[in-house]
Every structure is written in structure tokens, then in C-alpha cells.
Amino acid sequence: MENSKDIKGCLDVPDQGDATKTFEISAFFPYQTRVFYKSVSEAVAKVYIDEYDMKPYEWRALAILGKSNMLTPAQLVEESSMDKVTVSRAIASLSKRGWLRSRSNKMDGRSRIVSTSAEGQKAFANLVPKMRAVEHGILRCLDDHEAAEFKRIMQKIVDHQG
Amino acid sequence: MENSKDIKGCLDVPDQGDATKTFEISAFFPYQTRVFYKSVSEAVAKVYIDEYDMKPYEWRALAILGKSNMLTPAQLVEESSMDKVTVSRAIASLSKRGWLRSRSNKMDGRSRIVSTSAEGQKAFANLVPKMRAVEHGILRCLDDHEAAEFKRIMQKIVDHQG
DNA sequence: TAAATATAGTTTCAATAGAAACTACTCTTG
DNA sequence: CAAGAGTAGTTTCTATTGAAACTATATTTA
Numbered sequence: 001m002e003n004s005k006d007i008k009g010c011l012d013v014p015d016q017g018d019a020t021k022t023f024e025i026s027a028f029f030p031y032q033t034r035v036f037y038k039s040v041s042e043a044v045a046k047v048y049i050d051e052y053d054m055k056p057y058e059w060r061a062l063a064i065l066g067k068s069n070m071l072t073p074a075q076l077v078e079e080s081s082m083d084k085v086t087v088s089r090a091i092a093s094l095s096k097r098g099w100l101r102s103r104s105n106k107m108d109g110r111s112r113i114v115s116t117s118a119e120g121q122k123a124f125a126n127l128v129p130k131m132r133a134v135e136h137g138i139l140r141c142l143d144d145h146e147a148a149e150f151k152r153i154m155q156k157i158v159d160h161q162g
Numbered sequence: 163m164e165n166s167k168d169i170k171g172c173l174d175v176p177d178q179g180d181a182t183k184t185f186e187i188s189a190f191f192p193y194q195t196r197v198f199y200k201s202v203s204e205a206v207a208k209v210y211i212d213e214y215d216m217k218p219y220e221w222r223a224l225a226i227l228g229k230s231n232m233l234t235p236a237q238l239v240e241e242s243s244m245d246k247v248t249v250s251r252a253i254a255s256l257s258k259r260g261w262l263r264s265r266s267n268k269m270d271g272r273s274r275i276v277s278t279s280a281e282g283q284k285a286f287a288n289l290v291p292k293m294r295a296v297e298h299g300i301l302r303c304l305d306d307h308e309a310a311e312f313k314r315i316m317q318k319i320v321d322h323q324g
Numbered sequence: 325t326a327a328a329t330a331t332a333g334t335t336t337c338a339a340t341a342g343a344a345a346c347t348a349c350t351c352t353t354g
Numbered sequence: 355c356a357a358g359a360g361t362a363g364t365t366t367c368t369a370t371t372g373a374a375a376c377t378a379t380a381t382t383t384a
Binding site: 020021023024025026028029030031032033034035036037038039040041043044060063064066067079080081121124125128131132134135138139140141142146149150151153154155156157158159160161 | 182183185186187188190191192193194195196197198199200201202203205206222225226228229241242243283286287290293294296297300301302303304308311312313315316317318319320321322323
């Protein structure tokens with residue numbers, strides 16, 4: 001490491017204009033979004049880790065298959081916002097737990113139809129109320145109007161981003 | 163894979179109650195949050211990748227050091243919402259680019275004081291207006307009131323989550 | 325003040341994630 | 355209908371990440 005007296009830091013660097021002086025990370029929208037996202041996803045993760053030591057992608061796949069049963073991996077990709085590699089691994093690890101069953105897909109020999117087993121449904125049925133509780137816990141600090149507005153705006157931003 | 167006729171899927175599994183039937187992932191707040199976060203962070207990543215092929219942690223560290231110069235790694239951890247391992251690597255890789263300089267910390271020999279170099283300031287000065295543009299692009303679809311409300315509620319949720 | 329304890333930061337190690345390559349099958353077209 | 359092109363899903367390979375171990379220094383305490 002260089003010694004204090006050898007280095008002047010940027011204090012002596014010529015002024016780069018106002019832009020750099022006023023950039024406050026805590027006011028930067030994507031930063032706020034990240035902090036918000038982390039806080040929400042940690043609350044959810046606590047549940048599926050505590051209950052079953054699941055991975056995020058396991059929970060996401062189960063959350064979809066628990067309700068919309070009999071999906072192909074491609075349909076799961078579409079619904080889950082996960083890529084096909086992640087979905088493939090999610091199906092593999094949930095199957096290893098005995099929570100999913102696959103049958104052949106008569107429409108396409110490269111594909112298959114994935115469903116939850118009784119065990120998988122049991123885990124899903126256990127998790128869903130706990131997840132609803134987490135969701136309520138997060139939104140508890142908002143009144144109904146605030147919650148609705150927030151969801152509406154979040155969706156609006158996503159739609160406009162592409 | 164098991165054959166169709168050997169497997170019944172969950173359709174024959176006893177009813178687990180309403181909870182599982184009405185759980186719709188796309189209406190689940192943490193899921194919406196995740197989709198929202200991904201869309202925002204991709205827009206930001208596009209800039210720092212296109213400009214300098216930076217890693218997320220490099221951008222986050224530079225975003226803070228560009229303005230609040232002369233920080234210890236610990237201060238950077240505090241401000242960045244990154245853990246100390248990630249911060250350590252961020253400092254290492256930005257230093258390798260020649261964008262940061264370190265001097266010894268007279269207050270604590272285990273620590274150091276990190277500052278941006280002229281090169282680092284230049285990159286920061288180039289990135290900041292582009293990041294502001296991304297931020298505006300994201301918020302463009304909202305009126306001022308919506309944007310303010312959204313930020314306020316996002317902060318409120320974070321504060322109440324701990 | 326020497327020993328024990330605690331802390332700042334780094335490195336190592338193991339787990340996760342995504343890109344690209346691959347396999348097996350389907351679809352198109354000459 | 356055979357060859358070539360395209361697609362679904364998996365596997366392999368590489369890079370990123372975080373936890374735990376480690377190093378060096380600071381602080382506490384006997």
C-alpha cells in the first residue's frame with residue numbers, strides 16, 4: 001500500500017462538473033430498488049429455508065407447479081422468470097426430494113410433463129399460508145390504497161421497461 | 163422417465179384446502195418485486211457493461227467512492243449494502259483498473275483509506291449522467307406524484323422490515 | 325504490560341448461476 | 355421421405371458469490 005504522503009487522492013483532481021458532486025447513491029432509484037428487493041426476498045427465503053432448507057429456485061418452481069400442475073419445463077420457464085438451465089435444475093432437485101413426477105409429453109418427445117407428487121403438494125400446502133403471512137407482514141405497514149398503488153406502479157414500470 | 167399410464171400426477175391427491183388452489187404466483191408480492199428488480203437492475207447493468215465491462219460490485223463501489231471519497235472498506239460496506247468480501251474484491255478490481263488508490267489509515271493499522279484516482283473520477287463522471295438517464299427512463303412513465311409516492315412507500319417497506 | 329479477546333480486511337473453499345456445448349427429437353423443404 | 359435446420363431440455367464448463375478460516379492489528383483485562 002502506498003503511504004499517505006505519496007498520494008493525494010482525488011481532491012487535487014480537476015473538477016469534473018456538478019454531475020459527479022451531486023450523485024448520491026442513497027437517492028439513486030436502482031439502489032433503492034435493490035435494498036427493497038433484498039429485504040423482501042430475505043423474508044421469503046427465511047420461510048423456505050427454515051421449513052425445508054430449499055433453494056430459491058426450488059421454491060419458485062414449487063410455487064408455480066403447486067397450483068398450475070402438469071407443465072412442461074418450457075412453460076415453467078415462461079411463468080417463473082427463471083432461465084431454462086435453472087428450471088432444469090429446479091425440476092431435478094425437487095424430483096430428487098420426491099416432490100415432483102414427470103410423464104412423457106405425447107405432443108413432443110423432447111419434452112415432458114411435470115406434476116407435483118402428494119409429498120410435493122403437502123410441502124406446498126404447508127408453505128403457502130406461511131408465505132401469505134410473510135406477504136401480509138411486509139404490506140402491513142401500508143394501508144389498502146398505498147398497497148394497491150404500489151403494486152400498480154411497480155407493474156407499470158415493468159411494462160414500460162420491456 | 164415414467165410413462166403416462168403409470169403416473170397419475172396430483173390430480174388424484176386429496177384436496178389440501180383452498181389455500182393452495184388460490185395461490186397465484188403472479189399476484190404474489192415478492193414475485194412481483196423480483197420481476198421489478200430484475201428489470202431495473204438490467205437497465206443499469208447495460209450501462210456499466212457497455213461502457214467499461216464492469217461487474218455489478220465494481221459499479222456499486224465506484225458509485226459511492228466517486229462522490230464520498232476517502233472511505234475505509236468498512237465504511238464502504240456500510241454504505242453499499244454489500245458484504246465485506248464483496249467490497250474487498252470490488253476495491254481490488256477497481257484498483258487493478260487504476261481507478262482507486264489506497265493510503266494507510268493512521269487511526270487503524272488493519273484498515274486503509276480508499277480514494278478514486280483521476281482515472282476513476284473520469285469513469286465516474288462519464289457514468290453518472292448515463293445512469294441519471296437510465297433512472298429518468300425508468301421513471302418517465304410516472305408522473306411526479308407517482309414517482310414520489312412510490313419511493314416513499316418503498317422506503318417505508320424497507321424501514322418496517324428491519 | 326503481557327495475555328486474551330475482538331476486529332478489519334483478505335483469502336480460501338464450496339456452492340450457485342449462467343453461457344455454451346451437447347443430445348435427442350421435431351419440423352421444414354427439396 | 356431424406357437431409358438440413360431448428361428446438362426442448364440437460365450437461366459441462368467457467369465465473370461469481372458468500373461462509374468460514376486466516377492474518378494482522380487493536381483493545382481489553384488480569
